[in-house]
Amino acid sequence: MDSVTKLDRTGIRNYAIVTAAYWGFTVTDGALRMLVLLYFHTLGYTPLEVAMLFLFYEIFGIVTNLLGGWIGSRFGVKLTLYGGITLQIVALLLLTPVNDTWAMALAVPYVMVAQAISGMAKDLTKMSSKSAIRLVIPQNAQSALFKWVAILTGSKNALKGVGFFLGSLLLGVFGYVHALLIMVVALLLVLGSGRWLPSGLGKVKAKVKFRQLFSKSREINILSAARFFLFGARDIWFVVGLPVFLYGGLNWSFQQVGGFLALWVMGYGLVQSLAPTLLRRFGSGRPPQARTIRFWTGALTLIPAAMALALQGGSPAGPTIVIGLMVFGIVFAFNSSVHSYLVLAYTEDDKVALNVGFYYMANSGGRLAGTVLSGLMYQLYGLVGCLWGSTLFVLLAALITLKLPNPKPAQ
Template sequence: MQAGPSLRGYAAVTGAYWAFMLTDGALRMLVLLQFHRLGFTPVQLAGLFVLYEVAGIVTNLTAGWLAARFGLAATLIAGLVLQVAALVALAQFDPAWAVATSVAFVMLVQGASGVAKDLAKTASKSAVKLLAPPGQGLFRWVAALTGSKNAVKGAGFFVGAALLGGVGFAPALYLMASGLALILVAIVAFLPAGLSVRDKGARITQVFSRDARINWLAAARLFLFGARDVWFVVALPIWLQASLSAGMPPERAFFFTGGFMALWIIFYGAVQAGAPRVVRGAATSALTWVLILALVTGALAMTALLTPGWTLVILGGLLVFGAVFAVNSSLHSFLILDYAGAGRVTMDVGFYYMANAGGRLFGTLMSGVMYQLGGLPAALAAATAMLLLSAGAMTRLRAAG
């Protein structure tokens, strides 16, 4: 494969997205473990991420228009700059602040980070359709970007937990901000000129899709990611931290908690990147795979309820969830680019990822609530119900043709 302009542009966008997602994963783990250590309840911990997800909904709704209006390059760079600012701002947190002040401050900073993430994501994933080498399979290139991104984000979970135990909260944030700023300067020089093209006639009202397939796919995505985050965001790390802390020092428990979550995301990303080799007929396969995922999750919920001491078995089951979920996610990421109109790629992608952010918001809120009500089994039971709703939306998508 020759490294033509399109491939170099794809590599530059991928590199920028990798750098961003490394800090995104690390930041989530830093915030979660730091404030759990400070005594925040599961519901309070979930609340810290609410504005992050709300910002994602709003940003995705408008990011497609912004990318069309101001260019993909400007949108991607704005996301990276805002993330650096968010990391530096969060380093100013003072543990002596009152709980209400702490929650408000962290929510605002997380909200800015949420805006940054979805600016970067919409620009990066839209660029794939424009930069992927022709005749080599769009599914392959979408899966490569998405899978590698998740592997890097998984490494970020480990980096965040290790930095918290090794250098502390504020120094970790300064280190990440410095590293991302250096990468931003390097990346700007390699972004292709084609990503700066603007559509001055793009209107904000055009972000809403009239394609029934995209609307049903967005609904399916909402429940799919809600089903992941309802157990992953708050329930899993608190449950695992509590399980490990009984037999080891807190710092080592941080390390192993972050390590497993990193392993889960990296494994999920690796399977996601290889999805094109194991599926055929994307829309039909997406329905089949989400039904398989619902069965896996229901069995895992029963295992966690009836045999709570089987920690290794439960963790193994969560890896199975990750593999099946990865295939589902990769299929969805391909379908949205396949269905997106040639003249409105960024707006269709932005609308679709608005639904993704909505699912993450719902899952994040429910993660704290369900864990507080019934622990990890309750969170997994809620995930099963969401997956069945996702399957219902995929059934309607197939009917829409």
């Protein structure tokens, strides 16, 4: 077991500022996704056309994670964090003029550009907050690292669930434009916290060469490949197929769709936060090893397959989706929590921003593939097709994790 290490008070303060800013951003990011999805679905956009609106969001997230790690290493994570929040404000303002009088040929590319800016904003803030943990927790405190990573990741997802509900609520109560403006005001308040954060946090002394962005360890490469398929598996059925099915197939209201998905993401985030405690109590008591992620990824493969078979067999859609989504969320939360720990456990302090940026570039790539496939598979084969696509992606992630070694003991 790791020795108990006293954490630097200044480091904890800096981490708290970064985390609070990330929390504020996360709520608006979740709200914006649900707002755009539901608003444009009501305007008559097909599932595939709705998915295309998020295409640049994911593509530019890939590029941003790659370059964001390099920028963070050279100039510090304060620049990347608050730069991301500023870009989100720009994206929200750009979306306000769009309405039902716009021709689809104009609205789609315009919204895609605004979503590209939002995608850059999201991944700049994510990379900054995840990098800050490695800079605060000493190398010999791996159990503490797992705990803090789980708390940040779990709380982020819980707040994203709040954002899902908030987006649908704001759309129903205030309408599209006023909902966007309310989120702009909230983010302007978040920007004010930047004055208390030192500008050099996360900046490395040695000059980082551009070619180092692609020079990763074998462990980081394997974990990144597994992350690609893991998060693609979730988004294949969760991003477009599921909310469109709940709204159009089961005739749920905006608030019911947003509220249900919000509760799911909040519960998923809670399980992520509790993952270190649960694994320590029912496992070996040590930080996660390679076999930990292999077990949880293998278990996840069974869930979307079971849901698809149940729906094909004539089981009631409502209960099957609700129960299946709950089980999927619990198992996926353990996967995500262990993944987020391992990328930092495999990383040295002087490479944290670079490795985290590269890793979340793979995450964004998986989300991109999942988002496009979610719209396409749902339009062609319905929700059952989305679930079988998810099963295939999880299976590929499980096979990739067979190559992972255990993290090396810190010196």
